[in-house]
Amino acid sequence: xxxxxxxxxxxxxxxxxxxxxxxxxxxxxxxxxxxxxxxxxxxxxxxxxxxxxxxxxxxxxxxxxxxxxxxxxxxxxxxxxxxxxxxxxxxxxxxxxxxxxxxxxxxxxxxxxxxxxxxxxxxxxxxxxxxxxxxxxxxxxxxxxxxxxxxxxxxxxxxxxxxxxxxxxxxxxxxxxxxxxxxxxxxxxxxxxxxxxxxxxxxxxxxxxxxxxxxxxxxxxxxxxxxxxxxxxxxxxxxxxxxxxxxxxxxxxxxxxxxxxxxxxxxxxxxxxxxxxxxxxxxxxxxxxxxxxxxxxxxxxxxxxxxxxxxxxxxxxxxxxxxxxxxxxxxxxxxxxxxxxxxxxxxxxxxxxxxxxxxxxxxxxxxxxxxxxxxxxxxxxxxxxxxxxxxxxxxxxxxxxxxxxxxxxxxxxxxxxxxxxxxxxxxxxxxxxxxxxxxxxxxxxxxxxxxxxxxxxxxxxxxxxxxxxxxxxxxxxxxxxxxxxxxxxxxxxxxxxxxxxxxxxxxxxxxxxxxxxxxxxxx
Numbered sequence: 323x324x325x326x327x328x329x330x331x332x333x334x335x336x337x338x339x340x341x342x343x344x345x346x347x348x349x350x351x352x353x354x355x356x357x358x359x360x361x362x363x364x365x366x367x368x369x370x371x372x373x374x375x376x377x378x379x380x381x382x383x384x385x386x387x388x389x390x391x392x393x394x395x396x397x398x399x400x401x402x403x404x405x406x407x408x409x410x411x412x413x414x415x416x417x418x419x420x421x422x423x424x425x426x427x428x429x430x431x432x433x434x435x436x437x438x439x440x441x442x443x444x445x446x447x448x449x450x451x452x453x454x455x456x457x458x459x460x461x462x463x464x465x466x467x468x469x470x471x472x473x474x475x476x477x478x479x480x481x482x483x484x485x486x487x488x489x490x491x492x493x494x495x496x497x498x499x500x501x502x503x504x505x506x507x508x509x510x511x512x513x514x515x516x517x518x519x520x521x522x523x524x525x526x527x528x529x530x531x532x533x534x535x536x537x538x539x540x541x542x543x544x545x546x547x548x549x550x551x552x553x554x555x556x557x558x559x560x561x562x563x564x565x566x567x568x569x570x571x572x573x574x575x576x577x578x579x580x581x582x583x584x585x586x587x588x589x590x591x592x593x594x595x596x597x598x599x600x601x602x603x604x605x606x607x608x609x610x611x612x613x614x615x616x617x618x619x620x621x622x623x624x625x626x627x628x629x630x631x632x633x634x635x636x637x638x639x640x641x642x643x644x645x646x647x648x649x650x651x652x653x654x655x656x657x658x659x660x661x662x663x664x665x666x667x668x669x670x671x672x673x674x675x676x677x678x679x680x681x682x683x684x685x686x687x688x689x690x691x692x693x694x695x696x697x698x699x700x701x702x703x704x705x706x707x708x709x710x711x712x713x714x715x716x717x718x719x720x721x722x723x724x725x726x727x728x729x730x731x732x733x734x735x736x737x738x739x740x741x742x743x744x745x746x747x748x749x750x751x752x753x754x755x756x757x758x759x760x761x762x763x764x765x766x767x768x769x770x771x772x773x774x775x776x777x778x779x780x781x782x783x784x785x786x787x788x789x790x791x792x793x794x795x796x797x798x799x800x801x802x803x804x805x806x807x808x809x810x811x812x813x814x815x816x817x818x819x820x821x822x823x824x825x826x827x828x829x830x831x832x833x834x835x836x837x838x839x840x841x842x843x844x845x
Contacts, residue, residue, distance in 0.1 A: 327465035330354055347469055348374045348444065351462065355431065357446035363387070363394045365441045370394055373442065392417030394443040397434040403459050404432035408451040425449060433463045435470040436625050442470055457602065464633045471629055506538035509634050513611060514540045517623065520591055520614040525552065525559055526607035534559055534608065557581050559608040562596035566605055568624055569596045573616050592616045597627045601635035694749055696721065709748035712740040715777045718755050722763070731772035732763065738779035741786060744842050750816045757809040758790040758835045766794030766833055788837045797828050
C-alpha cells in the first residue's frame with residue numbers, strides 16, 4: 323500500500339528544518355505527482371506572492387501576481403481543485419511569466435489550501451498530459467491544509483515555524499490506529515486539549531436507523547457517555563449534517579432546538595459548534611465542541627476544526643477499508659483452504675478407485691478445483707478484487723509441474739505483458755489456462771515428456787490476448803472436423819462467457835491456442 327500524503331509530508335519535514343520546511347513539502351508534492359515543476363503562492367491582501375518556485379527560486383520574495391490572476395487565483399476564488407489535463411498553453415487562465423521563456427508545459431494541477439487567517443495554492447505543472455485522480459488530489463489537499471495551518475499559525479505568533487510538531491500531533495491523532503473507534507477517541511481528546519473545550523463529542527450516522535449515535539467523547543461524566551442516539555432530522559447536529567456546513571449556537575441552555583438542556587446545565591455547557599465529517603461529498607457524522615462560557619467561535623478556529631473534521635472523515639473511511647480488507651483477505655484464504663480440502667478428498671477417492679476412467683475424470687476435476695483455488699490464493703495476498711494474469715499463469719504452471727510433471731523434461735516459460743483481471747474474469751481465465759496447459763501436456767507430448775510450453779500475454783488498452791503454445795506433436799490434419807473433448811468444450815464455453823474468441827492451430831511447427839477477450843475495468 324502506498325504511503326498516505328500525510329505520511330509523505332511528515333517524512334519531508336523530518337529531513338528539513340526551520341524555513342526549509344515549506345520547500346521540502348513542496349518538493350515532496352512534486353515527487354509524489356511526478357510533476358516537472360511546483361510553485362507555492364500565498365494569497366495576500368492585494369496580490370499573490372510566491373513562497374516557493376522550482377523553476378525560478380531566485381524570484382521567491384520578489385515576484386508577485388495580481389490577486390485572482392492565473393490558475394492559482396482561480397483556485398483561491400472558487401476553493402476548488404483545478405485540473406488542466408492537456409493543452410495548457412490554450413487555457414485562458416494560465417498565467418505566463420513575462421521575464422522568462424518557460425518550458426512547454428502541457429498540463430497543470432492546482433490545490434487551494436486553507437490556513438490560519440490566510441490561504442495559499444500549490445501549482446503543479448507537467449510536460450506531458452495527465453489523468454484526473456480526484457480522490458488522491460483531495461487527500462493531498464486535506465493533508466497540505468493541515469501543514470499550512472500549522473505553518474501559518476506559528477508564523478502569525480512570530481515564532482520559528484514548527485509545522486513538524488503540529489503535523490506530528492495531528493498525524494498521531496488520526497493515523498495512530500487502524501480502528502475507527504480509537505481514531506475518534508484520540509480526536510476528541512486532542513481537540514479538547516488543543517482548544518480548551520469543556521466537552522467534545524463525535525456522532526456517526528447509523529444509516530439503518532437514520533440516527534446519530536454517540537461514538538466518542540472525552541467527558542468523564544457517565545450520564546453524558548450514555549446519551550441516546552439522536553434522530554437524524556431533530557437536532558442541531560443533524561442540521562449540520564443535512565446542510566453539510568458548520569453550525570454554531572451561542573448558548574445551548576437557552577436554544578430551543580437543542581436536545582438535552584438538563585445535561586447541558588449539569589455539565590455547565592454554553593456555546594457549541596457542530597462540524598460535519600465529510601468525505602468525498604458524503605457526510606458520515608458530526609463533531610460537536612462545547613465551551614464552558616458564552617462566546618463566539620472565530621473564523622480561524624472554525625477553519626481549523628473543519629480541516630480536522632475533513633481529515634478525520636478520510637481517516638475513518640481509510641480505517642474502515644482496512645478492516646474490510648482484512649476480512650476479505652481472510653475470506654479468500656478460507657475459500658482457498660476449503661477448495662484444497664475438497665481436492666484432498668478427491669485424491670483420497672482416486673487412491674481408492676480401481677477404474678482408470680474414474681481416476682482420469684477425478685484428476686481433471688481436481689485440476690479445475692485447484693485452478694479456482696489459485697485465484698483465491700492470489701486474492702488473499704494481493705488486491706481483494708483483482709488478480710495479476712502473469713501471477714495466475716505462474717501459479718498454475720507451478721502446480722502442474724509439482725503434481726503432474728515431476729522429473730519430466732518439459733520446460734515452461736511465461737512472457738509478455740501483465741494486467742489485472744477482476745475476480746470473475748480471473749476465475750474463468752484460470753480454468754481456461756488449466757485446460758490448455760493440461761491439453762498441451764497430454765496431447766502435445768504424450769509419453770515423450772520433453773519439450774517447451776510457452777504462455778504469452780499481450781495487452782493493448784483493455785484488449786487481452788493470451789497464447790499457450792507447445793512444440794510437441796502437431797495437430798491432426800482433420801482436427802477442425804473432430805468433435806472437441808470435454809476440456810476444449812469447457813474452454814470454448816468460458817471464452818464465450820468472457821465475450822471473447824478462442825482458436826487453436828499450427829503455426830511454424832508449434833501448436834498455438836489463442837484466447838482473446840476484453841478486460842473489464844471493475845466489478
